[in-house]
Amino acid sequence: MKKVLVVDDSLSVARQLEKIINESGDLVCVGHAKNGAEAIKMNHSEDPDIICMDMNMPGMDGLTALRSLMVLDKAVKVVMVTSLGGVGDKFTEAIKLGAKNVIAKPFEPDNVLNILRTL
Amino acid sequence: MAVKFFGQFLIEQGAVTSESLLHAIELQERTNLKLGEMAVAMGYITAADIERAHGAQLSKDMKLGDLLVELGILSADQLQEVIARQKATHLYIGEALVKVGALSAEQLENHLAAFKEDQARYVADRIELPDWLANRAIWETAVDLTYKMITRVLGVQFRPGKCREVQQIAGNAMIASMDFSGDAAARYLLSVSAGMQKTVARAILREEAVDHEPIEVLEDTVMEFTNIVCGNVVAKTSQSGMVLDIHPPITLHPPQTGLAVPSGYRGLLFPIHLGDDEVMELALFIKQ
Numbered sequence: 001m002k003k004v005l006v007v008d009d010s011l012s013v014a015r016q017l018e019k020i021i022n023e024s025g026d027l028v029c030v031g032h033a034k035n036g037a038e039a040i041k042m043n044h045s046e047d048p049d050i051i052c053m054d055m056n057m058p059g060m061d062g063l064t065a066l067r068s069l070m071v072l073d074k075a076v077k078v079v080m081v082t083s084l085g086g087v088g089d090k091f092t093e094a095i096k097l098g099a100k101n102v103i104a105k106p107f108e109p110d111n112v113l114n115i116l117r118t119l
Numbered sequence: 120m121a122v123k124f125f126g127q128f129l130i131e132q133g134a135v136t137s138e139s140l141l142h143a144i145e146l147q148e149r150t151n152l153k154l155g156e157m158a159v160a161m162g163y164i165t166a167a168d169i170e171r172a173h174g175a176q177l178s179k180d181m182k183l184g185d186l187l188v189e190l191g192i193l194s195a196d197q198l199q200e201v202i203a204r205q206k207a208t209h210l211y212i213g214e215a216l217v218k219v220g221a222l223s224a225e226q227l228e229n230h231l232a233a234f235k236e237d238q239a240r241y242v243a244d245r246i247e248l249p250d251w252l253a254n255r256a257i258w259e260t261a262v263d264l265t266y267k268m269i270t271r272v273l274g275v276q277f278r279p280g281k282c283r284e285v286q287q288i289a290g291n292a293m294i295a296s297m298d299f300s301g302d303a304a305a306r307y308l309l310s311v312s313a314g315m316q317k318t319v320a321r322a323i324l325r326e327e328a329v330d331h332e333p334i335e336v337l338e339d340t341v342m343e344f345t346n347i348v349c350g351n352v353v354a355k356t357s358q359s360g361m362v363l364d365i366h367p368p369i370t371l372h373p374p375q376t377g378l379a380v381p382s383g384y385r386g387l388l389f390p391i392h393l394g395d396d397e398v399m400e401l402a403l404f405i406k407q
Contacts, residue, residue, distance in 0.1 A: 084353055096144065101131070104127065105121055
């Protein structure tokens with residue numbers, strides 16, 4: 001089973017993603033970090049295969065955390081989740097920094113699972 | 120379901136990989152010249168002129184092209200020629216993907232047609248707005264996408280009320296607020312009654328029962344819905360070349376007497392008639 005870490009300052013988004021992941025049958029959510037700094041710590045402690053991370057968070061934001069994660073852990077695959085996913089510049093920046101994809105909100109559970117399963 | 124960038128749609132469809140998209144983006148960046156670079160390439164200005172204009176931009180909130188004209192470096196006609204050349208030579212992401220061998224021309228055509236169909240639901244309907252309002256397309260998009268997301272994300276049927284200018288908005292269980300800045304500035308406010316807050320929570324959390332949820336979670340779901348709408352407004356308006364930023368949503372608890380429109384702003388109220396005792400209102404405080 002692939003392990004997924006959810007990173008989002010919004011409790012309701014984290015709840016949605018955890019539910020989608022845990023009900024998938026082949027993915028398991030190993031934790032919820034509330035900002036980029038927590039994501040880096042939990043990537044070390046939980047060793048996830050995939051990180052689903054919000055782009056805009058207070059404290060260390062998602063793109064800053066993504067930059068650090070790509071240096072610290074070459075194996076982890078990061079997907080950004082954001083309401084700004086349809087902004088070309090934001091999408092391009094995330095892909096350039098090493099994100100595997102950007103999920104735009106609002107998302108459909110099937111769409112999230114399709115993206116996570118192809119990683 | 121959201122406003123998307125074409126490259127993102129292609130990855131989601133499994134049509135291209137993030138690696139081939141990255142190659143295409145790199146080709147685009149090598150090919151597509153910025154306004155200043157194009158003006159230099161056309162022989163109208165020098166690199167030193169761009170430096171000078173960038174220096175002036177520190178104290179003047181103007182686009183580079185307008186500033187080059189104001190400084191007398193570029194004529195208005197030359198600016199139009201540069202913009203026209205930029206448009207004529209622009210390499211789009213789909214074309215770039217064909218050039219790097221990630222897609223064939225025929226595949227591109229098919230995926231573009233599917234993308235247009237997917238995004239057609241976000242083409243803005245006409246919203247009546249007052250004559251004094253600047254940047255009408257942005258605020259029309261904000262109102263229109265709010266209506267569309269209420270139907271599609273919340274699954275709620277409603278009738279939009281006529282827009283009117285207000286000095287304050289009425290008190291309610293909560294108001295989720297987000298600020299837009301950039302090419303236009305305004306405060307977006309979504310006011311909901313307690314029952315409507317639970318409707319939003321049920322949709323966002325995808326749960327049937329939310330009565331046991333703490334108030335922080337219920338409020339968070341309304342803020343998240345606001346974040347979804349405003350993020351998609353930024354994405355939609357960016358397709359027209361407008362640059363907007365959003366700031367994290369906050370929750371307001373106005374007194375019964377209501378929330379006054381702050382000094383320096385004008386308030387527009389868009390009633391959302393729900394057909395029962397619940398209340399939902401959208402307001403835009405437009406910075407003047």
